[in-house]
Amino acid sequence: xxxxxxxxxxxxxxxxxxxxxxxxxxxxxxxxxxxxxxxxxxxxxxxxxxxxxxxxxxxxxxxxxxxxxxxxxxxxxxxxxxxxxxxxxxxxxxxxxxxxxxxxxxxxxxxxxxxxxxxxxxxxxxxxxxxxxxxxxxxxxxxxxxxxxxxxxxxx
Amino acid sequence: xxxxxxxxxxxxxxxxxxxxxxxxxxxxxxxxxxxxxxxxxxxxxxxxxxxxxxxxxxxxxxxxxxxxxxxxxxxxxxxxxxxxxxxxxxxxxxxxxxxxxxxxxxxxxxxxxxxxxxxxxxxxxxxxxxxxxxxxxxxxxxxxxxxxxxxxxxxxxxxxxxxxxxxxxxxxxxxxxxxxxxxxxxxxxxxxxxxxxxxxxxxxxxxxxxxxxxxxxxxxxxxxxxxxxxxxxxxxxxxxxxxxxxxxxxxxxxxxxxxxxxxxxxxxxxxxxxxxxxxxxxxxxxxxxxxxxxxxxxxxxxxxxxxxxxxxxxxxxxxxxxxxxxxxxxxxxxxxxxxxxxxxxxxxxxxxxxxxxxxxxxxxxxxxxxxxxxxxxxxxxxxxxxxxxxxxxxxxxxxxxxxxxxxxxxxxxxxxxxxxxxxxxxxxxxxxxxxxxxxxxxxxxxxxxxxxxxxxxxxxxxxxxxxxxxxxxxxxxxxxxxxxxxxxxxxxxxxxxxxxxxxxxxxxxxxx
Numbered sequence: 001x002x003x004x005x006x007x008x009x010x011x012x013x014x015x016x017x018x019x020x021x022x023x024x025x026x027x028x029x030x031x032x033x034x035x036x037x038x039x040x041x042x043x044x045x046x047x048x049x050x051x052x053x054x055x056x057x058x059x060x061x062x063x064x065x066x067x068x069x070x071x072x073x074x075x076x077x078x079x080x081x082x083x084x085x086x087x088x089x090x091x092x093x094x095x096x097x098x099x100x101x102x103x104x105x106x107x108x109x110x111x112x113x114x115x116x117x118x119x120x121x122x123x124x125x126x127x128x129x130x131x132x133x134x135x136x137x138x139x140x141x142x143x144x145x146x147x148x149x150x151x152x153x154x155x156x
Numbered sequence: 157x158x159x160x161x162x163x164x165x166x167x168x169x170x171x172x173x174x175x176x177x178x179x180x181x182x183x184x185x186x187x188x189x190x191x192x193x194x195x196x197x198x199x200x201x202x203x204x205x206x207x208x209x210x211x212x213x214x215x216x217x218x219x220x221x222x223x224x225x226x227x228x229x230x231x232x233x234x235x236x237x238x239x240x241x242x243x244x245x246x247x248x249x250x251x252x253x254x255x256x257x258x259x260x261x262x263x264x265x266x267x268x269x270x271x272x273x274x275x276x277x278x279x280x281x282x283x284x285x286x287x288x289x290x291x292x293x294x295x296x297x298x299x300x301x302x303x304x305x306x307x308x309x310x311x312x313x314x315x316x317x318x319x320x321x322x323x324x325x326x327x328x329x330x331x332x333x334x335x336x337x338x339x340x341x342x343x344x345x346x347x348x349x350x351x352x353x354x355x356x357x358x359x360x361x362x363x364x365x366x367x368x369x370x371x372x373x374x375x376x377x378x379x380x381x382x383x384x385x386x387x388x389x390x391x392x393x394x395x396x397x398x399x400x401x402x403x404x405x406x407x408x409x410x411x412x413x414x415x416x417x418x419x420x421x422x423x424x425x426x427x428x429x430x431x432x433x434x435x436x437x438x439x440x441x442x443x444x445x446x447x448x449x450x451x452x453x454x455x456x457x458x459x460x461x462x463x464x465x466x467x468x469x470x471x472x473x474x475x476x477x478x479x480x481x482x483x484x485x486x487x488x489x490x491x492x493x494x495x496x497x498x499x500x501x502x503x504x505x506x507x508x509x510x511x512x513x514x515x516x517x518x519x520x521x522x523x524x525x526x527x528x529x530x531x532x533x534x535x536x537x538x539x540x541x542x543x544x545x546x547x548x549x550x551x552x553x554x555x556x557x558x559x560x561x562x563x564x565x566x567x568x569x570x571x572x573x574x575x576x577x578x579x580x581x582x583x584x585x586x587x588x589x590x591x592x593x594x595x596x597x598x599x600x601x602x603x604x605x606x607x608x609x610x611x612x613x614x615x616x617x618x619x620x621x622x623x624x625x626x627x628x629x630x631x632x633x634x635x636x637x638x639x640x641x642x643x644x645x646x647x648x649x650x651x652x653x654x655x656x657x658x659x660x661x662x663x664x665x666x667x668x
Contacts, residue, residue, distance in 0.1 A: 110555025
């Protein structure tokens with residue numbers, strides 16, 4: 001099913017909220033004594049940006065009053081959510097399981113999510129490839145890659 | 157100048173730099189061929205590798221990738237009618253029909269020759285114009301730089317396309333907002349870190365570029381069922397056919413290539429215009445110039461229709477280096493990414509680059525020319541094999557690209573938290589793309605944000621806290637006027653046109 005949305009109005013509202021939030025956060029920026037006498041402080045540019053952002057968002061909202069809703073392309077949201085979750089999980093396990101194990105699992109899961117079921121391809125494009133990459137990084141380019149908390153705990 | 161060229165040649169022909177050029181052209185061609193991944197994504201993906209190289213080699217590698225990606229995008233346009241990037245959309249107009257008629261080899265060879273001519277003419281112009289502009293801009297002060305940054309931001313917004321100016325401006329502001337996250341460079345105050353130690357150094361440019369141009373593009377291409385259908389479709393061109401062009405064909409397209417190259421270079425120099433506008437413009441001009449008989453061939457496999465956009469987009473790619481190298485203002489999204497990479501090296505592009513790092517300045521210019529030759533001698537014989545790469549299953553390719561993007565950022569910071577930030581930015585970028593907000597202005601705003609603030613602060617200090625420099629210093633005033641013209645010129649023109657149109661309509665009505 002195709003979804004229709006008023007892109008400009010939604011965009012305008014999001015940026016208006018963002019500009020207001022950004023403008024409010026300026027109050028959290030600490031100031032040094034005497035800064036009140038300075039023309040340009042750490043708050044000056046952010047304040048100007050919050051103002052410009054609000055004005056532009058309002059302009060977009062006003063100009064999009066007569067906007068007709070547009071159809072979004074036919075998107076497969078489920079696969080995007082799966083890939084995002086996979087990447088996030090990779091970020092979590094990378095330092096726990098170590099580069100080799102985490103990356104092999106990431107690639108295997110990635111191929112699987114995208115529908116690859118050929119076992120030879122799944123194997124050839126995961127562990128050997130990661131090993132080559134790991135060898136290139138650690139042995140040729142001399143980049144240190146931590147083995148991971150789990151492997152360290154196991155004494156590897 | 158000749159001394160500079162000598163420095164450039166000696167740097168560019170060093171064996172390692174030549175290797176980088178070959179690797180860059182090849183990798184760029186491969187990445188550029190993948191539908192959905194254009195030159196910006198290709199350059200963003202290669203940046204982590206360049207961090208391990210010296211600046212000259214790094215920028216030569218990036219320039220090679222840029223050229224390769226523009227050419228690679230043409231290959232997928234011609235073979236499977238799936239443009240790798242916006243600047244090669246026009247290439248598909250006549251390239252794909254040619255391939256369908258059994259002249260895929262000829263179309264690819266013509267694309268390669270046109271790219272070579274466009275790139276070469278662009279590189280020759282670059283040799284003469286870049287140092288001239290650099291010398292002039294040596295007299296620039298902070299206020300002029302501030303005005304130039306405003307011009308860069310407004311010009312990018314102005315060229316964003318009809319109805320998108322406001323959105324592009326909003327994205328510029330968003331980029332500027334993101335650039336304020338972290339420690340203020342002048343007085344060390346933390347801004348928008350919300351107490352998190354992870355944000356004290358601000359957002360990394362690489363992280364932002366990778367998340368918006370590599371991750372978001374790839375995830376979008378997976379989400380989009382129509383691209384999936386295109387991507388899984390391998391070339392329906394049975395054989396490439398002959399790659400030779402006859403003498404009469406060369407005679408026919410040669411003037412087109414030259415005209416389009418000159419036009420492409422000029423358009424490329426304008427900040428924000430870029431290769432896409434250049435290719436559309438060149439195609440339109442050639443179509444209008446053509447005889448009635450030739451005009452009918454356009455869109456059905458015209459050689460001129462293929463040569464024009466290919467020459468123009470390559471010349472424009474070279475032209476976009478003029479504002480980057482001489483003024484420090486990127487002319488396109490790709491050069492904006494390169495600007496960020498140069499800054500990460502500790503090199504500030506702009507007039508001082510010409511003085512402080514002549515080896516980088518000249519080696520980039522010389523490598524542009526050599527890159528074209530490499531592209532021709534590397535890609536032309538390899539075209540049949542490169543075309544085979546399009547058959548690698550996307551189920552394998554996509555996770556690998558995601559892995560390279562994530563690892564690219566992780567290997568610079570060694571902080572897994574960056575991966576989570578990347579995912580959040582990627583999700584935001586997908587949302588913005590769906591709402592038709594252009595992402596390149598955001599990256600430009602982010603890159604120019606720090607410089608804009610520093611120059612404004614310095615200009616205010618020099619002028620006793622007064623903004624009068626905006627109208628009192630002639631050069632600053634002139635650049636600001638240009639910025640205003642870039643911003644309001646098109647809407648004003650549209651307004652005048654619509655008024656005139658209304659009047660005309662009224663006259664016609666009255667006449668009736």
